[in-house]
Amino acid sequence: MSSDSDARSRENASEKTVIKGACFSGFGDNSTPTCVDVKDNKIVRIRPLHWDWKYEPEDFNPWKYEARGKTFEPPLKAPVPPHGLAYKKRVYSPNRILYPLKRVDWDPAGAPGSTGPGGRNPQNRGISKYERISWDEALDIVAAEIRRVVDTYGPEGVLLQAEGHSEGKVIHAPHGCSTYLMNLLGGYTQQIRNPDSWEGWYWGAKHVWGNEPVGLNFEYASNMYNDVAKNTEMLICQGCDQETTPWGFGGGTLPSLLSYWYTDLGIKQIYISPDLNYAAAVHADKWIPILPNTDVALQLALAYQWIVNDTYDKEYVETHVVGFEKFADYVLGKEDGVPKTPKWASEKCGVPSRTIKALAKQWGSKRTTVAHGQGGPMIRGPYSSEPARMEVCLLGMQGLGKPGVNQLNFVEGTMLGSYNRVRSGRPGVVGMQTPASIVRPHVGAAYRGYIPFMWKQESLIPKPLLHDVIDTGSYDIYGSADQMDPVDDQFKHYVYPLPGKNEIHMMWSDTPCFTTCWNDGNAFHRSMRNPKIECILVQHPWMENDCLFADIILPSNTKFETSDIGADHWPVQYNCVYLEEQAIEPRGETMSDYEVVVAIADRLGLKEEYTQGRSVDDWIKVGFDGSGMEKAGLCSWEEIQDKKYYVIPTDPDWEKIPHGMIEFYEDPEKYPMTTPSGKLEFYSQRLAENFPDDMERPPVPHWVEKSEFHDERLSSERARTYTLLVISNHPRWRVHAQMDDVNWFHEIETGKVRGADGYPYEPVWLHPSEAEKRGIKNGDVVTIFNERGKVLGGAYITERIMPGVVYIDHGARYDPIVPGELDRGGAINTICPHKTTSKNCAGMVTSGFLAEVERTDLDALRKQYPEAFSRPFDRGSGQTFERVLHKGEETR
């Protein structure tokens, strides 16, 4: 199959099979490769790649686990979740933007802030419609605006929103291609990506154990799956849903298989969460429902039980922990007069005190690992630093690092940890949760997108502060919130604008999902109308979310429409390198995100510099060469061109890589943590010194009832009006904002709820007792509301959620009925708290806040807002591209 004539005949054939990674994390990483069968320029099917398609299994040394007399051998096919299988719906979505668009009442000739005909009309963003323009006109406008803003305000006048979740692409990076171009123009203001899936770990746990960069156990995740299998007796999944979050972020469905195996091995799985999440639904031996964002109360009571009953590892604490006494003083009530007893905790968290005692007894007597899959309700609420710190303290009290006693992450794991080791130049073997392959391939040399830590600009705006910063024109904070920054950054002082520099006046986004994925989307909507922002440029394949605020929209395309290279180096079943050949012609007039920026660079006379004179094919070769496959004698350029993929063999010595934190456990002096003391810091001297008055993140982890920043507890006066606590998870049937238009997911019971008006509403989970109180029936359209606005959804009445709680996933497409106030699409983040995690933690709060739910009078709403309810929508997939078009544009 290697001859040129064969290659040509394949190219000419109307049928072909190409490989595409189906990961949705968007940073040039990939996982879960699929085979895409194509016929006559149409995607026929997408199916899991079988690793042994073109190789014999012995070529890649298949791994297996053996523990307690049982064997785990995952099937030889990529563990592709349903998102990957339904991917073509995203390609052919009726919501695709197929040509450049301009907002009809935005005239770039108008003066900044001008209104009326010939003006820029910023006040109409989110309301006014769009008209089709040519690529020529679009590029002229864009290049002229970039030049004008840079010349008038300096390069800091341009804010790049250039990070996020999206397709796994490398050369055609869906995020951040703009950064390379703006660097050539002298820089830009950077929207800093906060640790959105790890808030509490980043702001809290890092102060206890380091564990850079995000505070979950990523640095010491090697062979963790095996350690659990061999040594763990009880697995606690606190706010963890390994049947959801790994799907889009590299793990695929492998954690699902392992969870079944762990049950076979007799490992008890305990789920602590307000909802019976998808993992608990099938794997739980015990579900402990807990009120949203009250985990720290439960955790304090566990510590209390262990201290008073003498059931913790005192020897370990003596050698591995600093500040235990101050911690114990708080737990026992010596600090504040309140002992953190199970009874005290029960009133806060809703878990019966006897259950807390039983859990303390079980955990104190069984080798216990705590598992996470990120994004759970535990670490995205107000003061999320506290439960995260507490968890590490609890693990520390039971001998963290001992075989079977660890923190396990079902997602990402060592991938991020190894970044950090590379950055800090620290030695050590970094494996994966899964058995290591002999080489971790990386095709980053070809990656043209955003890399979190590479080019941090001096002028920056932490994303959770963006709306504030636009409105107030300044901030003065500690910590940039950069998700990949080491903990030292949290003590660094930042101001905006930089002395002698200007504020932002133009926004360029390839990440248009703030409204539905970040904090207080309604406030964001209002700030998008600030006349200070003279131009909003968005490039995106789909007409969704923040695209609605754009002045000019450039249509980018999906990975199926481009040629690229991919590599799985996440902790999945096998590491793999593959050529991602083009599957179909670009739809409409679309270009890839990279090609869009190339076109803009060309208009600015910078194409040669921007592309470094390389074609896409050249970049593919650069990526492959950088992967080290050929150098290591594993796979030649010729072989990869012939076979299209290469599975890296399992390291025969994978089991020798130390598992979890065993080294620290055995010798904390030789293998210290990266904290100042090298030990687990139950009391943080650094926090005490830098923020002596911080009551939201004091030196030892605390329960915070309320503060200047947040008042979101059931004890609040507000709870008389807003009686329910909201939990919002990483979505099951989306990856954040991605794939909300896949109608095949809408047909699933927990996918969407079809309203009486035929509209696919986002499911709103309510316990039958709460529904009955409010006269709500399954399938009713309901309104979730608080002071920050209202969101419609479809009632899903279920025993999978505890009373007192309303559950709705984030990431549904924003479909404003009253912009900035009332949303039909179910974008719950439009009403989540405005303020950051706490005063000195510029994270976001997207779960664990107060709201009320009522049955919606749909007829009344339709009469009141006829325009919003008459917008065209597709009965299957919901919102369509046409709804934003100016009158008369539909026929063009």
Place this chain on the structure above:
Amino acid sequence: MKAMIIDITKCNGCYACQIACKDEHVANDWTPIAKPQPDTGQFWMKTKDIVRGQVPRVKVAYMHHICQHCDEAPCLKACKMGAIYKREDGTVIIDPVKCSGHKLCIDACPYGVIYYNNDLQIAQKCTWCAHLLDKGWKEPRCVDSCPTGALQFGEEEDLKDLIARAEMLLPEANVGPRIYYIGLPKRFVAGGVYDPEEDECVEDATVSLKDAAGKEVATAKTDGFGDFWFDGLGVGVYSMRVEKSGYVPIEIIDISTEQDINIGDLELSKSAQ
């Protein structure tokens, strides 16, 4: 002859089978095996959530409804056009060209897995992806896409060990289905036991369950959380006795398993000294 195993105990509810079926059949024309499936509304491999129990003792089972490729297929017999036939490998096919949309097969099917395509005016259902099997595929798309092994497909002979412990859906229909289920959800009774005086969960209490006739059907010991579960029960009325030395035994009667039931947390009082 082919057969399919559906192991409910291994299904994580990812719906990959349902989605893959749509990926294969929507907007793809596999005549003579099948014409395109409508974009939405048909589920040739249908997954369904079954939420069992009440807070906090709840589980979810995912049921799968698919053409059973019966050996005595009622649809085949009902069709007046002779459009339905059984292949040598056991697959039952509705010939999409011969079908004239009389819907007799839909009425005849005891499993409710034949759909009517309004646009094409034909009946449609699972084909076990026979167009792929004929090209050398070893299994249909739903099975290829199943990550956990909950779905298996192959020669009946090769699956005989699994078939031996499997059950059929609607065995009373007596139509020779070729789909075998493992772990079909039955009913459970669950609860917890605690000592109100000590405010502690009671471990190692003996819980015995009796049926309506007073016959003991199962016993269990409470776990570290004081919890007990009886799964795999039939629909009926049960009674229960909870005992542990040092405590006054309690009896609960009239426990209906019309649905899965969490009978709640039961107080166990210390017996007088």
